[in-house]
Amino acid sequence: MKISNHRSSKGGRRSAAAVALSAVLALTATACGDDGSGTAGDKGNEGSGKGKIVFWDNNGGVRTDIWKEIIADFEKANPKIDVEYVGIASTEYQSKVDTSIQGGGLPDVGGVGAAMIAAIAAQNALEPLDDRLAKSSLNGKLNEDMVKSLQSAGGDDDKLYSIPTSANNGVLYYRTDLFKKAGLDAPTTWDKFYEAADKLTNEDKNEFGYTIRGGAGSIAQALDAMYGQSGLTSFWDSSGEKTTVNDPKNVAALEKYVALYKKTTPAADLNNDFTKMVAQWDSGTIGMLNHNLGSYQDHVKAFGTDKFRGIPQPVGPGGKRVQVSNPVDGLGLFKSSKNKEAAWKFIEFATSHAENSKFNESAGQVPANTDAAKDPWVSAAEPTKLAADALSDGSTSIVQLPYYLPDWGTISKTDNEPAFQKVVNGSMSAKDFLDTMAEQLNTAQAEWSEQKG
Incomplete structure (x- = not known):
């Protein structure tokens, strides 16, 4: 596993002094x-x-x-x-x-x-x-x-x-029985992933190729799909101060990914968190699901071990696998x-x-x-x-998410999960969404660097 974690020499990382200040003032050393x-x-x-x-x-x-x-x-x-x-x-x-x-x-x-x-x-x-x-x-x-x-x-x-x-690594689960019936190869590349999502969808029969996460926890999964397709291997550019999240390659990747909604996914996905998404996959006829190792036993209970597989993120056109970090x-x-x-x-x-x-x-x-x-x-x-x-054979590059930023939780959840739903339902463009997130991230990184000195 290759971890990419660009930070500037002037201090792309620092102690979270801003977070700690109010707490320190309230504490004693007794x-x-x-x-x-x-x-x-x-x-x-x-x-x-x-x-x-x-x-x-x-x-x-x-x-x-x-x-x-x-x-x-x-x-x-x-x-x-x-x-x-x-x-x-x-x-x-x-x-x-x-x-x-x-x-x-x-x-x-x-x-x-x-x-x-x-x-x-x-x-x-x-x-x-x-x-x-x-x-x-x-x-x-x-x-x-x-x-x-x-x-x-x-x-x-x-x-x-x-x-x-x-x-707890990210996993692409897929229904081997449905893939075999449709004559599809395993979704080991992004091209095969999109081909399968389309071919396995028959809305009249309530059959869908994929289930997309639109509810709580959606941002990390969307970032995984973006960087996985774009092939970018760092969350920050060479300066360590500007995020790559709104790079044109990531914008194009997100546009392609969210276009799956209601075309090859259930409409309910707009509000689904992981529990609803996993339950929907386990009880329905859906070809693929992105989650992590934590839901493996749920799928075993639902299908046994002969009707599904769980594989790493698909590789891109150059045969390179890129995924964002799972904590x-x-x-x-x-x-x-x-x-x-x-x-x-x-x-x-x-x-x-x-x-x-x-x-x-x-x-x-x-x-x-x-x-x-x-x-x-x-x-x-x-x-x-x-x-x-x-994670150990060198086949995967990891884009390290900036957990060290005090504002990361707010940016990745409170501020942008509702905005991502707008992207999914088509009321906001992927570019506007990522440009806004990038501005928030760049501001947070600049404050981090300044306080690090």
């Missing part, structure tokens, strides 16, 4: 209470390496069972350490962390994925882990690109604030922890070969531990195997 919880600015201490630690799961409910299994394994191997598990829904996790940074009650260890690192690290709440990793048995055993992705997302390539656990997930050590030694032991254990393999087999994701990525189950689950190969 020690925490007897429960071991703390606030940002509290440096914590190494502790005895024994006793209790608190772990926050950033996908509570979905991953609760597997984390409890890993915790049981850890406590058996480390009988003098007790781990308190707290499961928090992914939709509530960021706000829970932000509230605890300001008011106290942070855990020792928590899930810290690429999309949230910058905002948390900017408030001085995370412990840099570079030195610990260098001295650990994990050193050299983690996927280098996943590590680099987390470093980049944190806003400072010199510091690592989270140890990667997994990558890498990981585990962070909170700076306020009063038992950092024990907390680090837990992180090491959870990302070791056996436990990382166990976690990712349950989650259906690509393991960060390189030994775990070689385990038999990875080959048995074809979409995971193909994703792991694509």
Whole structure:
């Protein structure tokens, strides 16, 4: 996997000072209470390496069972350490962390994925882990690109604030039974993708070639389709200050992609988030679906393993595969922890070969531990195997999304998801949409660079 992450020498990346300022003014550096919880600015201490630690799961409910299994394994191997598990829904996790940074009650260890690192690290709440990793048995055993992705997302390539656990790669799922019946090749290229979308559509019979994501979460999928077709491999130009999102090649790619709506897709797609989109694909007669590894088991339940496949993003005309980054997930050590030694032991254990393999087999994701990525189950689950190969064999270029920008969440969701729906239904041009987004991104990047100095 090749990660493209252009940044200017004057500072295409910086600490999120603007985000942190209001929080810092509201915080004190006082020690925490007897429960071991703390606030940002509290440096914590190494502790005895024994006793209790608190772990926050950033996908509570979905991953609760597997984390409890890993915790049981850890406590058996480390009988003098007790781990308190707290499961928090992914939709509530960021706000829970932000509230605890300001008011106290942070855990020792928590899930810290690429999309949230910058905002948390900017408030001085995370412990840099570079030195610990260098001295650990994990050193050299983690996927280098996943590590680099987390470093980049944190806003400072010199510091690592989270140890990667997994990558949830994008997947193009397609109905092999429908493709065979229509005499179509697998959609391994964009030309074959568009051919299949057209040929598999028969609206009178409620049959469609593709389902497009128009609701929540639509922007990342649209960017994936754009860069995948255009072949552009960097989100920023050579200056590191101007985005390529509205490059003419991307504009043309988006125009072609959204033209699928209601021509080869259901009309309901305009408002579909991933849950509705996946449910629609699993229960209907639709040829193709773009999602990620997380929905693989849903498709197995719906079709078995003989009526569909999940493959990496199609390649472009030059045989090159380009895709935008899917956030890498990981585990962070909170700076306020009063038992950092024990907390680090837990992180090491959870990302070791056996436990990382166990976690990712349950989650259906690509393991960060390189030994775990070689385990038999990875080959048995074809979409995971193909994703792991694509991320490690040099066949795929990754366009790194700017998770480090404090405004990225607002730009990619609040500001532009409603606008993208207008593009899909034809009331806004792809060019106007991308020009507006580009202006927002360039402003955010300039502010980032200025504050970085």
